[in-house]
Amino acid sequence: MKKRNEVVEDFLLILLILVLVFGLVFNSLATWVFCFRMKKWTETRVYMMNLLLSDCCLLFILPFRIYSTHLSWIFGAPFCNVLVSIYFMNKYMGIAIITLISVDRYVAIKFPLRARSFRSPKNAAMACVIVWLLFIATRLYLDLATDSSFRDQTLCFRKVTSKPLKRTLYFSLLGFCVPTLILIFCSIQIILTLKRKEKMSVQEEKDIQKTIRIVITNMAIFLLCFLPVGTGNIVRFIMEYMNLDCSVLKIVTDFVHVAQGVGDLNCCLDSVTYYFVAKEFWENVSLFPKSKKQLMQDQTQESSI
Numbered sequence: 001m002k003k004r005n006e007v008v009e010d011f012l013l014i015l016l017i018l019v020l021v022f023g024l025v026f027n028s029l030a031t032w033v034f035c036f037r038m039k040k041w042t043e044t045r046v047y048m049m050n051l052l053l054s055d056c057c058l059l060f061i062l063p064f065r066i067y068s069t070h071l072s073w074i075f076g077a078p079f080c081n082v083l084v085s086i087y088f089m090n091k092y093m094g095i096a097i098i099t100l101i102s103v104d105r106y107v108a109i110k111f112p113l114r115a116r117s118f119r120s121p122k123n124a125a126m127a128c129v130i131v132w133l134l135f136i137a138t139r140l141y142l143d144l145a146t147d148s149s150f151r152d153q154t155l156c157f158r159k160v161t162s163k164p165l166k167r168t169l170y171f172s173l174l175g176f177c178v179p180t181l182i183l184i185f186c187s188i189q190i191i192l193t194l195k196r197k198e199k200m201s202v203q204e205e206k207d208i209q210k211t212i213r214i215v216i217t218n219m220a221i222f223l224l225c226f227l228p229v230g231t232g233n234i235v236r237f238i239m240e241y242m243n244l245d246c247s248v249l250k251i252v253t254d255f256v257h258v259a260q261g262v263g264d265l266n267c268c269l270d271s272v273t274y275y276f277v278a279k280e281f282w283e284n285v286s287l288f289p290k291s292k293k294q295l296m297q298d299q300t301q302e303s304s305i
Contacts, residue, residue, distance in 0.1 A: 008254045009069045012261045016069070020062045023267035027055055030274055043104055046124040048274060050132075051097045055267045057090040062264065065157055072154040080156040081143060087157070089139045092175040094266055096131045098222055098273070099179040100124075105215075106186035110193050142167055158257065162249055164240035168233050176230035180223075187219045218273055225266040228259035 030052050038045060064075075064083050073080055104124070107115045159165070194208045236252045 005250075005254050008257055011258060013066060013069045015261045016062055016066045016264060019261075019264050019267055020059065020066065023055065023059050023062070026268055026271040027052060027059060030271065031056075041121040043119055043121055043124040044101075046121050046128060047097055047101045047104065050128040051094060051101075051270060051273070054090045054094045054097060055270055057086055058094070058264065058267050061087045061090075062267075065264075068156045068158075073156040075156075084157060085139045085143055088171070089135050091263060091266075092171060093131065093135050094270075095175060095179050095222075095226060096135070097128065098218075099183050100127055100131070101273075102183045102186040102218075106190055109190050157260075159253065162240050162243075162246065164237050169237045172230055172233045172237070176226060176233075180226070180230070183219065183222060187215050190215050221266075221269045221272055225263050225269060229256065229263045232256040232259045 030048075034045065034049055034052060061083055065087070104119065108119060191212050194212055197208060232252065232255050236249070236256055239249055239252055
């Protein structure tokens with residue numbers, strides 16, 4: 001299990017460098033817009049700010065991930081444990097926030113009248129704070145109450161033992177499977193609700209079709225980034241629990257490492273979420289104010305959905 005796979009390492013090196021470069025560009029733009037261009041606090045802005053924070057934490061870890069793909073770890077086990085904790089906490093935090101966005105949109109579209117009574121930026125912030133505290137407390141408990149003997153002193157971000165870890169199964173089920181089912185349910189319900197909506201005009205029908213494509217695209221990005229690594233972790237746990245041949249475990253472990261790199265793409269692809277979910281995000285990218293005519297057209301379009 002400790003033997004490195006050069007093909008996997010070369011692929012991860014190229015992939016993670018690209019993720020780091022484009023992630024810095026996209027998230028720098030997002031930071032500028034959210035912090036300096038947008039004035040009004042909405043539920044969308046609250047969720048996106050938290051998603052941006054999670055992405056930035058992952059970007060901070062990426063240089064160390066890139067270093068560890070080809071070189072032996074020289075920064076010590078404690079520092080590695082801290083980086084690994086931040087890395088996995090923010091990966092699952094990103095999943096949780098994307099799920100909250102999906103639930104928020106589902107409630108707003110499915111129950112528009114009742115949603116007005118409890119949808120607010122304050123409640124959105126409280127939901128994000130609860131999730132952050134839950135994940136931080138969980139990671140602190142795992143780091144303080146368990147050992148890290150399943151890691152090698154010269155390797156980081158790699159599991160080098162064939163011993164099954166229950167934490168992997170718990171995080172995969174509660175941190176990935178449950179949010180994925182919720183997101184898929186909310187996305188399907190949003191699509192069905194919009195399709196059943198009575199169209200009052202051709203423009204409204206176009207807006208609804210556009211919104212449906214947005215929902216499908218966001219769900220596809222989520223599954224692309226997280227389905228491989230979530231499935232891989234569960235399969236690896238089952239195979240380790242069954243004590244299968246080491247060569248087979250090595251193949252599955254390499255797949256999980258590649259899937260983790262694919263999952264890091266979410267740092268870049270979240271910019272698509274910024275565009276689709278927060279229409280006001282890209283409206284604020286422009287350095288020039290909109291004309292009154294354009295503002296009236298936007299208000300009309302938003303009120304029609």
